[in-house]
Amino acid sequence: MNRRTILTAMVLMAGALAAGQAARAQPLPTDRSDLAYSYAPLVKRVSPAVVNIYTTTTARAQRRLPFPFPGMPLPPQAGERVQNSLGSGVIVRPDGLIVTNAHVVKGADEIRVVLADRRELEAKLLTQDERYDLALLRIDADSEKFPFLEMRDSDSVEVGDIVLAIGNPFGLNQTVTSGIISAVARSAGGVNDSNFFIQTDAAINPGNSGGALVSLDGRLIGINTAIYSQTGGSVGIGFATPSNIVTRMVSLGESGGRIVRPWLGINMQRVTPDLAAGFGLTRPAGLVVKEVHPGGPGYKAGLKRNDVIVALRDLPIDDEASLRFRLATLSVDTVVPVKVIRGGKEVVVDLKLAAPPEDPPRDRSMLEGRQPLTGAGVVNMSPAVADELGLVEYRPGVIVIEVKPGAYAGRFVRPGDMIVAVNGQDVKNVADLKKKITGGVSSVTISREGMVNTVQFR
The missing domain is CATH 2.30.42.10 (PDZ domain)
Structure with missing residues (x-):
């Protein structure tokens, strides 16, 4: 084979290789429209259902004169301080039913809703469930039909799905951020009783609470609830209450009910x-x-x-x-x-499934007298009490539900503690506890988060 033949063969092979690569490659864009990929049509469709929520709360304070004269009686004078807060909400029914976070409207004297078209309406609080950090509001504008978002089964979303977070961070008018589902069934202790969230890296900041987490089909898959942050700003870890919980809240809340978690026994x-x-x-x-x-x-x-x-x-x-x-x-x-x-x-x-029974009756009591447990509020544990406290298990006995500020009992007990025994004798119920503390208390045995400890008194 001479040199010319070899060169010809190499050219033909290179041409064939280039042709094969060209056949497999994606076609290059020919104009700007080929480069456009936008969420704008989706945002235009869903954003009118997301609202701003402004609340006004009057906090009462106690004031005293700064330099009283000796012996001068000084009854406290009531002072008032107006606090304003903001958040977001989602219209989920055309009649103006709005879902938001309970912490957005907690203690509010006045709730105002600003629609996407900048109209401002007064909202009425229908119900709230602080255990799940959800609240329902109602707005009315002469029987107007409002834009709303349909619910999507939150169990249908998967890690990696693209989502949009819509809300009003830092009091700014409606803001849209995009991201993906980072995790499903994420546990975020201390946020609410459900302790079960959709995690997203879409930017969520203060003011986004109560806003919408939307899938690309334009349906609601979660209510933006919390962020994980050491600075107060978004670090790409946001949590949304799944729509399946929201759906349950909506179905019960319009009649003023609350979510009751069934008991398995x-x-x-x-x-x-x-x-x-x-x-x-x-x-x-x-x-x-x-x-x-x-x-x-x-x-x-x-x-x-x-x-x-x-x-x-x-x-x-x-x-x-x-x-x-x-x-x-x-x-x-x-x-x-x-x-x-x-x-x-x-x-x-x-x-x-059955409703958790209140058996035995709770017999709520505030312990009194000259003994270490004075100032502790206790009840009989029952499945119903366990549900209210967000406990998975139910154990018979006496549980502390409150401790008065400054009470001696606060030195060694706190809400959620089970009082197991007094003076080495098992405590069966509230009546039994009250009987045992009347004769003097030398020791109290407490169960806390699976750990049992006995406190001795002299």
């Missing part, structure tokens, strides 16, 4: 790696049934001790937060399939 424990190995599970997930209350829904459904609950309605249960959330989206008297692992085999039982 069982005590559970999170599956640890050691427990997973003992139960023959491939990974540590689910909740182990430790105790089944006789006559409760779990007992009637056939749940047994050491069953591992892994799914409710085919939705995975990984921990206590996911169970609380799943239950909060369901109504009492609903029959749900519960998937459990029993003896290494998968079993499905049908469980009829």
Whole structure:
């Protein structure tokens, strides 16, 4: 083969390779319209349903004269201080029903709503549930039909889905930010009782609370609720209350109701790696049934001790937060399939959900007298009380629900503590506790977050 033949072959091969690459490559844009990719049509469609919320609260203070004369009586004088706050809200019904965060309107004397077209209307607070940090408002403009957002099943979203956050950060007029779903079923302790959120990296800042988290089909998948930040500004970690909780709030709240989480009648424990190995599970997930209350829904459904609950309605249960959330989206008297692992085999039982009973009656009492527990408010624990306090488990006994400011009891007890024993004797109920403290108190045994401690007195 001579030199000319070799060169010709190389040219032909290069041409064929270039042609193949050109065939696989995306076509280059030919004008500006080919470069345009915009959320503008979606924003124009959904943003009219997102509103500004302004609240006015009158805080009462106590004043005294700065330099009183000796012996001069000085009754406190009432002072007033007006506080203004702002937030966002979402219209979810054409009749003017608005969802926002409870902390946006908490204690407000006046609530004003500014629509996207800049009209300002007075809003009426229908109901609020601070445990889930949600509130419902109503506006009215002569029976006008308002733009609103439809709900989307929040269980249908996945990590990586593109979302828009719409609200009014720092009091600015309506602002739109974009991002993705960073996590679903995210636990963010201390934010609300649900403790179950959609996490997004769309910028959320103060003032965004109560605003909309919207999927690209224009439906509401969450109410922007909180941010994780050490500076107060957005660092790309925002939390939204899932729309499935919002839907439940809307269905109950218009009649002034509150979300009641159904009771299963069982005590559970999170599956640890050691427990997973003992139960023959491939990974540590689910909740182990430790105790089944006789006559409760779990007992009637056939749940047994050491069953591992892994799914409710085919939705995975990984921990206590996911169970609380799943239950909060369901109504009492609903029959749900519960998937459990029993003896290494998968079993499905049908469980009829029930309202948590107040049994025994709470017998709320403020402890008094010359003894260490004076100033502590206590009640009998029951499934209903456990639900109100956001507890997964119910244990019979006496629980502290408040401590008066400055009370001696505040040195060693706090709300949420269980009073287990006095002077080494078990406490059965409030009446039993009140009887035991009348004869003098030398020790009090407290259970707090699974830890038991005895405080001695001299």
